[in-house]
Amino acid sequence: MSSKVVAIVGKPNVGKSTLFNKLIGKRVSIVYDEPGVTRDRIYEKVQWAGKEFKIIDTGGIEVEEKIFQDQIRIQAQIAIEEAEIILLILDGRNEIDKDDFFVVNLLRKSGKKIIVACNKLEDNKEFDYSIYKLGFEKYFPISAMHSEGVGDLLDEVVSNFSNDNENSNDHFKLSIIGKPNAGKSSLLNSLLKENRSIVSPIAGTTRDSISSFFQIDNLDFEIIDTAGITRKSKLVESVDHYALMRAMNSLAESDLSLIVIDATKEISHFDSRLAGYAFEENKPIILVVNKWDLVQKETNTMVEFEKNLRKNYKFLDWASVIFISALFGNRLDKLKEEILSVRTNLQRKIPAHLLNEVMMEIHQSQPAPSLKGKRLEISFIKQVEGKIPTFLLFVNNKNYAHFTYMRYLENQLRKYFDFRGTPIKLILKNKNEAK
Numbered sequence: 001m002s003s004k005v006v007a008i009v010g011k012p013n014v015g016k017s018t019l020f021n022k023l024i025g026k027r028v029s030i031v032y033d034e035p036g037v038t039r040d041r042i043y044e045k046v047q048w049a050g051k052e053f054k055i056i057d058t059g060g061i062e063v064e065e066k067i068f069q070d071q072i073r074i075q076a077q078i079a080i081e082e083a084e085i086i087l088l089i090l091d092g093r094n095e096i097d098k099d100d101f102f103v104v105n106l107l108r109k110s111g112k113k114i115i116v117a118c119n120k121l122e123d124n125k126e127f128d129y130s131i132y133k134l135g136f137e138k139y140f141p142i143s144a145m146h147s148e149g150v151g152d153l154l155d156e157v158v159s160n161f162s163n164d165n166e167n168s169n170d171h172f173k174l175s176i177i178g179k180p181n182a183g184k185s186s187l188l189n190s191l192l193k194e195n196r197s198i199v200s201p202i203a204g205t206t207r208d209s210i211s212s213f214f215q216i217d218n219l220d221f222e223i224i225d226t227a228g229i230t231r232k233s234k235l236v237e238s239v240d241h242y243a244l245m246r247a248m249n250s251l252a253e254s255d256l257s258l259i260v261i262d263a264t265k266e267i268s269h270f271d272s273r274l275a276g277y278a279f280e281e282n283k284p285i286i287l288v289v290n291k292w293d294l295v296q297k298e299t300n301t302m303v304e305f306e307k308n309l310r311k312n313y314k315f316l317d318w319a320s321v322i323f324i325s326a327l328f329g330n331r332l333d334k335l336k337e338e339i340l341s342v343r344t345n346l347q348r349k350i351p352a353h354l355l356n357e358v359m360m361e362i363h364q365s366q367p368a369p370s371l372k373g374k375r376l377e378i379s380f381i382k383q384v385e386g387k388i389p390t391f392l393l394f395v396n397n398k399n400y401a402h403f404t405y406m407r408y409l410e411n412q413l414r415k416y417f418d419f420r421g422t423p424i425k426l427i428l429k430n431k432n433e434a435k
Contacts, residue, residue, distance in 0.1 A: 004053035004161050006046075007083035009107065011099040014091045015119040019144035020044070020057035023154075048154040051161065056083065080106075085113045085160055087153075092118030092127035092141060096134060104134050113160050117142050117153050124148075171213065171222035172343055175250040177278075178260030179270045183290035186326035187260060188212065188223060216336045219343070224250045251277065255387075256284045256342055256421075258335075263291045263305070263323070267312050275313055282388050284342050284422040285319040288335060293325035318414060320421050342421030348389065350417055352382045355391070362412045368405045376400040379431050390425040398428035 008016045024044040046055050080086060086107055090100060107114050116136045118127035122143040131139060140156065142149035176184045192212050212223040251257050257278050261271060278285050287309065295301065306321045313319070320338050324331045359381045368376035380394040391413070395401070410424050 004051070004085075005056065005083045006053055006085045006087055006157060007056045007058060007080055008087045008089060009058055009080065009103065010089035011097075011103055014089045015144045016089050017057055019087075019089060019117070019119065019142075019150070020055060022144050022147060022150060023055055049158050051158045053158070053161070080110050080112065083112060084162065085115060085157055086110070087157070088114050088116045090116065090118050090127075090131060092121040092131070093125070095128050095130040100134070115153070115156055115160070116140065117149075119144050122146055122148060171220045172256070173222050173224055173254045174339070175224045175254035175257045176260060177251055177257055177274060178288075178290075179262060179265075179268060179274075182260040182262040182265075183326045184260050187258070187288070187290065187324070190326050190329050190332055191223065216340055219340070221339070224253055251281060251283060254283065255346070256286070256339065258286050258288050258339075260288045260290050260326075261309070263289050263295050267309070272312065275316060279315050279423070282423045282425065284346055284388065285316060286335070286338055286342060286421055287313065287316070287319050287321045289321060289323045290326050292323040293328055293330060318420060318423065338421065341418075345419050346388065346422045348417065348419070350383050355381050355383065358413070358416045359393075359409075362409065362416075366408065368400065369402060371400050371402065374400050376402075376405065384427070386425060388423050388425055389419055390427065392427045392429060394431040395428050396431065398430055401428055 008020055010016050023046050044055055046053055088103065088107060090096070114136070116131075116134070116138065117140045118131060119142055121127055121141045122145070124141070127139065127141055138156070140149060140153045142153055144150065176187055178184055192214055214221055214223070251274075259271075259275055259278065261267065275285070275287075289305065289309070292302075295305075302323055305323075309321060310317065320342070322331065322335045322338050324335055326332070359378060363378050374397065376398075377396040378393050379396070382392055384390050384392050393409075406426055410426060413419065413424060
């Protein structure tokens, strides 16, 4: 099921960031009584009435050309395109002006559901009647600072989410992510063209995107399309930020992420941030080195490139590295084979008796280090349900576990069982707590 996205939009200084911070329960957006302070879109998760959705804070939109206004309009437009519901925030105390009308016209062109909140109305003050000129059916008086009326506003938001249960499916989801111009679109097109995929719009997704379906060896896959971000932005300095935000969104929805790396460029901070986020989210990963056809090669060029790559991604030593040319389709079969392998590894189930035989051997060959005269002892291990291979270990005292030994156990499980391409989760439970 895809995540729901709500964008907070409005002119400057109407309290968008105050509402955003109130909804997520922490101070993320900068709140300052001066227009133009919030320029970047910021994503956070919100839960209300049993439903979870993502909220995007955006910069204020104005008619008058001011510093950063082009950037603000572009990132606000992207937020609008990604959102299913738009929260239009007005300053309820003041008369409607040309900036409010400008924002409303922009929003109406999107065709999205618009919910209007009139902010800064503490103690049940009535909003300025000129607001009725905007022509909406409902207006929600709120005080974001004091949380007044915010509950009713959120009730309205969650009641307007589309029911996307009909769109949920058993397709294995891939996301193709990476730095702009690394070749995501070329890889997407190569995969779809060779497999004669069916491309169809899916209603109720996090943005008005196209999900693409294709097959490898008669197994169904869905690609969450993140391509095209560079075409939406005219500002070079903004591209990395927008691409990262969209990539993070797609990464969260996927079962396996293909991180595309441009072989002709130095590994960038953007690449590292993206890989780090994938790691933190416990996502299966394949590192796809693209544009390999453009690299001058000697005998050990590929070996040396992979060695350097792994130095930068030490935390992803379990991820495969595949070299391709998406444009010409070179080594695409190798990538498909690896996708199938990771999918198989992700779904692998190990019988309990075999797991315990292996764990006994691992534990006996190298016992846990002593901590203040105490040592971790493992009495039983079993695999439990999880999005990634997850193992429950019953121990004498989980406080005796050192992270280096847990990493050793993980590596040994990889040695005995093929979990290439996917993270492993180990959960410790004191055996005297088990029933």
